[in-house]
Amino acid sequence: MLRILAERHRLDNGLTVVLSPDPAVPVVAVNLWYGVGSKHERPGRTGFAHLFEHMMFQGSKHVPKNRHFELVERAGGSLNATTWFDRTNYFETLPSHHLELALWLESDRMGHFLEALTPETLENQQGVVLNERKERYENQPYGDWDERMLRHLWPPEHAYHHTVIGEARDIAAATLDDVADFFRTFYVPNNAVLTLAGDLEPGPALEAVTRWFGDIPRGEAVPAVPGVVDPGPWVEGTPRETVEADVPLPRVYLGARIPSFADPDFPAVDLATSILGDGRASRLYRRLVRERKIARDAVSFAFPLVHGRTMMLSWITGYPGADPAELEAALVAEVEGLADVTPAEVDRARALSETRFLSQVAKLSTRADLLSMNQLLFGDAERLNTEVERLRAVTADDVRRVAHAFFRPENRALVTYLPREDRG
Amino acid sequence: MRTSPTAPDRTRPPAPGSLRPFHLPEIASARLAGGLPLRFIPDRRIPLVSGVLVLATGEAGVPVEQAGLAGLAGDALLSGTRHRSGVELAEALEARGTSFRVSTGWDASTVAFTCTAERLPETLALLAEVVREPAFPADEVERLRRQRLAALAQRRADPSDLADDVADAVLYPEGHPWARGILGTEASVTALEPGALAGWAEAALRPGGGGLVLAGDLSLEEAEARVAEHFGDWGGAPPSPPPLPEVVLPTPRRISLRDRAGAVQSELRIVHPGPPRNTPDFAALQVANAVLGGSFTSRLNLNLRERHGFTYGARSGFTFRRRGGEFTFSTAVGTEVTGAALRETRSEMTAFVADGPTEEETARARDYLAGVFPLRMETAAQLASRVAELLSLGLPDDTHHRYRDEIRGVTRDAAHAAIRTHLDPDRAPVVLVADGAVVRSELEALDLGPVEAA
Numbered sequence: 041m042l043r044i045l046a047e048r049h050r051l052d053n054g055l056t057v058v059l060s061p062d063p064a065v066p067v068v069a070v071n072l073w074y075g076v077g078s079k080h081e082r083p084g085r086t087g088f089a090h091l092f093e094h095m096m097f098q099g100s101k102h103v104p105k106n107r108h109f110e111l112v113e114r115a116g117g118s119l120n121a122t123t124w125f126d127r128t129n130y131f132e133t134l135p136s137h138h139l140e141l142a143l144w145l146e147s148d149r150m151g152h153f154l155e156a157l158t159p160e161t162l163e164n165q166q167g168v169v170l171n172e173r174k175e176r177y178e179n180q181p182y183g184d185w186d187e188r189m190l191r192h193l194w195p196p197e198h199a200y201h202h203t204v205i206g207e208a209r210d211i212a213a214a215t216l217d218d219v220a221d222f223f224r225t226f227y228v229p230n231n232a233v234l235t236l237a238g239d240l241e242p243g244p245a246l247e248a249v250t251r252w253f254g255d256i257p258r259g260e261a262v263p264a265v266p267g268v269v270d271p272g273p274w275v276e277g278t279p280r281e282t283v284e285a286d287v288p289l290p291r292v293y294l295g296a297r298i299p300s301f302a303d304p305d306f307p308a309v310d311l312a313t314s315i316l317g318d319g320r321a322s323r324l325y326r327r328l329v330r331e332r333k334i335a336r337d338a339v340s341f342a343f344p345l346v347h348g349r350t351m352m353l354s355w356i357t358g359y360p361g362a363d364p365a366e367l368e369a370a371l372v373a374e375v376e377g378l379a380d381v382t383p384a385e386v387d388r389a390r391a392l393s394e395t396r397f398l399s400q401v402a403k404l405s406t407r408a409d410l411l412s413m414n415q416l417l418f419g420d421a422e423r424l425n426t427e428v429e430r431l432r433a434v435t436a437d438d439v440r441r442v443a444h445a446f447f448r449p450e451n452r453a454l455v456t457y458l459p460r461e462d463r464g
Numbered sequence: 465m466r467t468s469p470t471a472p473d474r475t476r477p478p479a480p481g482s483l484r485p486f487h488l489p490e491i492a493s494a495r496l497a498g499g500l501p502l503r504f505i506p507d508r509r510i511p512l513v514s515g516v517l518v519l520a521t522g523e524a525g526v527p528v529e530q531a532g533l534a535g536l537a538g539d540a541l542l543s544g545t546r547h548r549s550g551v552e553l554a555e556a557l558e559a560r561g562t563s564f565r566v567s568t569g570w571d572a573s574t575v576a577f578t579c580t581a582e583r584l585p586e587t588l589a590l591l592a593e594v595v596r597e598p599a600f601p602a603d604e605v606e607r608l609r610r611q612r613l614a615a616l617a618q619r620r621a622d623p624s625d626l627a628d629d630v631a632d633a634v635l636y637p638e639g640h641p642w643a644r645g646i647l648g649t650e651a652s653v654t655a656l657e658p659g660a661l662a663g664w665a666e667a668a669l670r671p672g673g674g675g676l677v678l679a680g681d682l683s684l685e686e687a688e689a690r691v692a693e694h695f696g697d698w699g700g701a702p703p704s705p706p707p708l709p710e711v712v713l714p715t716p717r718r719i720s721l722r723d724r725a726g727a728v729q730s731e732l733r734i735v736h737p738g739p740p741r742n743t744p745d746f747a748a749l750q751v752a753n754a755v756l757g758g759s760f761t762s763r764l765n766l767n768l769r770e771r772h773g774f775t776y777g778a779r780s781g782f783t784f785r786r787r788g789g790e791f792t793f794s795t796a797v798g799t800e801v802t803g804a805a806l807r808e809t810r811s812e813m814t815a816f817v818a819d820g821p822t823e824e825e826t827a828r829a830r831d832y833l834a835g836v837f838p839l840r841m842e843t844a845a846q847l848a849s850r851v852a853e854l855l856s857l858g859l860p861d862d863t864h865h866r867y868r869d870e871i872r873g874v875t876r877d878a879a880h881a882a883i884r885t886h887l888d889p890d891r892a893p894v895v896l897v898a899d900g901a902v903v904r905s906e907l908e909a910l911d912l913g914p915v916e917a918a
Contacts, residue, residue, distance in 0.1 A: 391560055
């Protein structure tokens with residue numbers, strides 16, 4: 041029985057503080073979730089949340105540019121940040137006697153970022169992000185798969201219609217006022233959860249957090265996510281797209297809309313997705329890679345998103361010269377075939393999920409992230425303690441039921457990549 | 465904006481608190497009937513168990529013409545047993561939510577896993593099957609051989625890996641196992657006979673000199689009982705490897721240059737023989753190295769990266785093995801600054817060995833090392849790995865318990881004495897993978913020794 045302790049507090053300015061003591065090692069993980077992600081971006085201003093994450097490392101009033109990484113590294117720690125559809129997180133892990141360093145760094149950029157914002161740093165980071173977009177999305181084989189898939193899976197009026205990295209022209213067009221506005225709207229203590237996990241005593245830790253964050257003024261309530269929340273359970277119409285591109289091998293991507301991460305059916309859908317394509321005993325790997333040898337690899341996963349609905353993605357890569365219609369038919373057949381999963385398959389998928397989840401809880405940095413996630417998205421940090429129970433409650437019948445309900449022709453989009461014919 | 469009366473001083477980074485205590489759990493020790501040593505650390509926080517099986521065998525026991533045999537056999541353990549094919553094995557492991565990770569070293573090899581506490585008995589059964597009854601199916605061995613050859617080819621193409629391999633060949637005499645990379649050579653791996661794997665495994669995969677480490681959510685009694693079920697009657701010990709040939713540094717020191725025409729960067733290595741892990745100078749050398757090149761604020765990093773902008777990173781380190789060790793300085797610099805970077809490096813190293821660290825540098829290094837030590841010991845999986853290292857290196861069980869105190873007890877003078885004893889910058893070979901046409905003359909002008917093609 042997992043019993044991770046998490047005390048919750050709220051400062052006067054609305055900052056939610058989660059304290060999870062664990063005296064085993066003199067290490068502390070500091071984790072900050074802001075309730076802002078790509079879903080909050082309006083058309084014409086996509087990519088802002090991610091651009092903003094970059095900006096947050098360019099210094100704040102009392103922390104010189106680029107010093108974040110160096111200061112944490114000098115203390116022997118590590119740090120990073122990520123942007124996602126539903127949220128942005130910032131985190132560091134350090135020897136516990138350096139806790140105040142982390143609190144200083146995070147509170148200074150939460151409360152005093154604008155004073156260090158200059159046209160030069162904005163332009164500089166716009167360049168960095170546009171380069172990142174080129175490198176990872178435009179110049180990478182299959183790099184734009186998610187851009188294409190999202191457009192099919194979500195209507196334009198839904199917040200998941202655009203990618204986290206955003207449109208190049210929106211990134212390039214961002215002005216200093218846009219960025220300042222974004223900060224004032226979303227980077228406020230009442231829109232944040234700060235988790236400390238590891239070697240800490242709740243009393244002194246709360247005192248330290250209050251000392252560093254207490255003087256940051258509360259912001260306005262955060263605006264609602266624009267557009268439609270629930271576009272319905274199905275994609276409708278099986279949109280499909282074929283792309284000739286600079287890719288070495290043909291690949292078929294399949295996406296489906298599924299119940300949100302917060303829905304009671306999500307664990308069953310997640311296990312179905314794992315049975316489909318996670319690991320060497322999965323259906324896609326066993327049948328298409330090993331037995332029929334028509335695929336080189338297979339992937340399948342569900343996104344843990346909460347805005348109305350979320351999505352399942354799966355893809356298989358074919359061999360040179362493969363018939364894309366055969367690949368597509370094979371993938372689709374396996375997806376539809378999930379209506380007959382066996383209890384043994386459910387047990388396997390559950391065993392993999394359990395070990396993975398518990399390994400994440402074991403490590404302080406990921407434990408702190410899970411605590412922040414559960415607090416921000418569910419209002420209950422300690423919800424992680426019942427994750428294994430939720431997994432164990434899923435039966436083979438549940439998995440068959442959700443597979444039948446959601447993995448059907450009316451609810452899929454297909455994007456196929458074909459190697460460009462050599463015209464040289 | 466209203467400020468709180470207790471607003472902190474934000475104008476500078478807050479000072480750290482004092483180092484916090486670290487209470488490593490006790491390591492329980494037992495021995496099974498057949499001879500397998502057992503080490504056990506309880507960790508009831510999370511319902512997981514991590515295990516590492518340590519085998520006192522590795523590539524150093526393999527004759528040079530068969531280099532790669534131990535590693536290939538290790539990789540092939542997961543390809544099938546007498547009872548199930550590789551595919552069936554993979555499925556059996558996944559069904560229990562676990563996997564095995566095999567790693568072959570010079571003097572020791574390991575098989576590691578993490579599973580939920582309730583799946584430990586089945587996982588140990590599979591572990592015993594894999595290690596005691598491997599089948600080495602010919603087609604799988606062939607596939608793994610090809611993979612190993614591809615990895616060797618990739619090393620030649622990567623300038624950093626290439627520099628490491630050239631440095632090994634320069635530092636160690638022919639016939640010394642470390643003169644080759646741990647993967648073997650293209651010639652030796654090509655020549656491997658699949659039939660040789662079974663013979664190797666029969667002799668080498670034995671409990672003597674090794675041990676099984678378990679850490680996690682169970683009791684010592686459960687651990688002993690579970691392990692005894694599948695390993696209780698497992699006996700024997702691997703053959704001892706031949707003694708290592710002596711390493712003699714050439715005089716005069718030379719600069720070995722592997723040409724890469726058109727290279728935008730030069731990979732630079734400076735290497736030197738080092739003491740084994742059980743050297744009494746271990747803590748002092750850790751502290752000294754942290755100051756020289758083992759941390760962000762080290763002399764070498766601050767000089768080459770911060771002051772001169774030659775590189776994104778420059779590091780030095782001692783590798784302490786069970787038998788012997790080595791010192792390596794490593795960096796990649798722009799081609800056009802190669803001569804200058806080598807000059808600065810030499811200057812820092814020479815000054816450091818001559819004068820030693822300052823009191824302040826020593827204090828900072830002690831704090832840093834003591835501070836980061838627990839970062840690698842958070843989880844049961846990490847604890848199991850750290851204890852497995854003790855078995856691999858033949859170190860006493862309380863080694864990690866003593867570490868922080870030993871580090872904090874290192875004086876400035878002790879750090880200086882240790883680095884002076886174990887590092888002679890004037891004799892340390894210099895190795896470069898670089899554009900010879902551009903850098904050769906500046907290297908010669910440094911007058912550090914003859915520049916030879918490597």
